[in-house]
Amino acid sequence: MKKYRNKYRIESARLIGYDYGNAGLYFITICTAHREHYFGEIINGKMQLSNIGILADVFWYEIKNHSKNIELHQFVVMPNHIHGILEIVKNIDNGVDDVGRDVACNVSTDITENNNPSKPINKQMSKISPKSGTVGRIIGSYKGAVSKHAHRLGFEFDWQSRFYDHIIRNEKSLEQIQIYIMNNPKNWENDKFNQNNPNYSDSNNGTAQ
Secondary structure (H helix, E strand, C coil), X not given: CHHHHHHHHCCCCCCCCCCCCCCEEXXXXXXXXXXXXXXXXXXXXXXXXCHHHXXXXXXXXXXXXXXXXXXXXXXXXXXXXXXXXXXXXXXXXXXXXXXXXXXXXXXXXXXXXXXXXXXXXXXXXXXXXCCCCCHHHHHXXXXXXXXXXXXXXXXXXXXXXXXXXXXXCCHHHHHHHHHHHHHCHHHHHHCCCCCCCCCCCCCCCCEEC
């Protein structure tokens, strides 16, 4: 698992010539700007979400509600990044409700007094125009939705300008990544994105968006 993680975590450019609207599974990592702990902290091996962390969590699950060709798999919010597996089930050129800037405009966010992330935030959605449904568009839209509502609520917040993607090509790889994501909080001490880890990297490389 460690060898696999190290191999994955090498920053890489988008696969040249690959259509990121193709059906398939994609392992996505998005970091906060300067690896700031906007999303909360790990306490006793468990992630304690901040208000912004709740937004990052809730809006990830909103993706499926606005993209007809998307399935969501393992996902975790960490102090300064998120990991998620995104599946494009099929290409839909017409009628795809992408989670684009329209979602940031149409979803109302209500953070409760006790920071309950389960409270519904989607009160009213209007029909939005067809989108391309590619990984880049979906992730860009997700990042925009989190940023918009964080700023609307008066929170200081910025994403890293790029994100990391990895095309999952087989069941073995999928299983490894799912286990990695599930165990990420309790392995935070050795996480490459943990500033207290000797192997911490502040590189801003990744897939440009």
